[in-house]
Amino acid sequence: MNREEILTVLLNNIEETGLWMLATLKVAGKPVSKTNLKDQTNKRYFEKKEKSLISSRYTLDIFTAKLEGAGLIAVEKVGQVRLYQLTLLGNEIIKFRENERSGVN
Secondary structure, three states: OOHHHHHHHHHHHOHHHHHHHHHHHHHHOOOEEHHHHHHHHHHHHHHHHOOOOOOOHHHHHHHHHHHHHOOOEEEEEEOOEEEEEEOHHHHHHHHHHHHHHHOOO
C-alpha cells in the first residue's frame, strides 16, 4: 500500500466524530483534557450543524480510544488528568483530508 491508500483507509475508519476531534486538537495547538476536548469539539460542531456531536462520556471514551489506538492522538497523564494532543500521523490525516477536499490529491 502506498501513502495515499493508507491515509484513505485511516480517514474512512475514524468516522465523522473522530475527524472533528482531530480537527479540534489541531485548532487547539496544545494538549487538552478529555472533557475540554468534548466541549470544544461539540462547540465547533454546533456552530456548523446546530446540534452536539458527542452526547455521552461513553462516545467520548470510544473515540479517544480509537484515535489513540490508531496512533492519531497521543495521551499524557498529568496527575489525575489525561491530556490529548495530535500526533504527526494525526496531523497528516488532517492535511490529507484538507487536500482531498480541495482536489489536490
